[in-house]
Amino acid sequence: LTDTTALIGVDWGSSNLRVLRIAAGGAVLDRRADPRGAAGLQPGDFPEVLAAVAGDWLTDDAPVLVCGMAGARNGWAEVPYRSCPATAADLAAGLVRPDPDRAAAIVPGVAFSPGGVLTDVMRGEETQVVGLAADGVVVAPGTHSKWIVIEDSRIVSVRTSLTGELFAAIRKATMLGAGMGEPGVDIAAFRRGVERSLHERDLGAALFSVRVEALAGRLAPFEAADYLSGLLIGAEVAGQDAARLAGPLTLVGDPALSARYAEALDLAGARDVRVADAEQATAAGLWRIWEMTR
């Protein structure tokens, strides 16, 4: 019975789509991925793309619950953000059905507006937070890294860093990126980058060190991408306040990237850090939110 589909979970990010076949309880039975992210689609495209990727899973019995950028403006249907503090029940109460005839619903994102001033937003990570069901700080590294604080099972704040997008832009559009390989080759070079940024208030100055280190013969071409990754992740970690670094911290994202963040957090003195499975967190979160609607 546990291999019966209870929910089709969809994590529709800006640049890719993941569809999960989920059993009652939140276990993942099967998965599909597709590069047709929400950023490249028109509202009318979403049902077709979903049918193309996982049409054979879409039966009358299996409800579809979607999180991520499908709920953004210009997405499948705009789902208003829920404000912090936000609970799993708040998210369940904010679901929007993009198509009245079908059993698909989209989870709202969460907005952080201290003193009534909107300062940060997320779409997708709130569902992982619900799936993790742990107080403390959830860090979701990636194109836009999210630091989410959870107290008494309520999301109380979110803080975003453009780290991943900055890394890609520097590699693509600066002289530092010329001839640079892939990160993940040299952990020592990564650590040196982190240390540099932990002691440097100006990221632009830290970035120039990529050039000087190479000029001085201290940074080989194969080490450069890791050093750069260390500079950027180090700057992100250095910008967090002491309460966030005190944790407990849960990393949820790409495993290799999460491992690098764990290393950077260790160098910054954070001691209470664990790495969670991102897919499992998404599935558990979708299941939990879905259960609250019944």
Added chain:
Amino acid sequence: LTDTTALIGVDWGSSNLRVLRIAAGGAVLDRRADPRGAAGLQPGDFPEVLAAVAGDWLTDDAPVLVCGMAGARNGWAEVPYRSCPATAADLAAGLVRPDPDRAAAIVPGVAFSPGGVLTDVMRGEETQVVGLAADGVVVAPGTHSKWIVIEDSRIVSVRTSLTGELFAAIRKATMLGAGMGEPGVDIAAFRRGVERSLHERDLGAALFSVRVEALAGRLAPFEAADYLSGLLIGAEVAGQDAARLAGPLTLVGDPALSARYAEALDLAGARDVRVADAEQATAAGLWRIWEMTR
């Protein structure tokens, strides 16, 4: 007599070339500019490009003095850096003639190696510093912004920030840059960006505010480039130590960019700031270095 050419001055940057006809004393009589920067040339190309741009000025009587990236590895001829502390006389002593048959010489760049460890370099700005002939801090904003400290007419340190290149890369290769106009339109948006970065340790987090400010309706598309420029220049200024900000500070660079830096420095509490003419500084520096060789 003062309109007689005494020196042909060349400022050969990475991405452009400036040739100055200089009178005795350092006054600029005439100027030419060309987009053939040193980064796109092979060593053998330099004499030809110079002749193409200013061949009619190159007589037997007028010596040619070059500063900038023409002296870099893979430039016209590699000129070893002089180490801090460096005086104008040190620069004059380090001139290299790329072609023994001609009266052209290249000014060395300056390297900063505290405790014997190379941490920063410059090529070109040292000549402007000599031309300005002022103690304190010279800030040369641009693709690679330089903060140069001068004590007792000696260059004692240089610190580089990749600010301008980062600005270009973010505009070119991130979603923030999509549809962004040119900076220089809205000084209030620039100031908001500076203030944000003065109070934000993580540039990646400050950068995400470009998206949130737009989402919240607080940043119009025409303001976005100025806001972004403010974030980046603000982060550069915030990363300087108190001694540098105490000045006296002299800004030398593109006039519009120098004006923005003056605004950012004012917001950061720097009170002793002046803006100098960059071309005049280069010409005066080349003249002064040339005089020392005779």
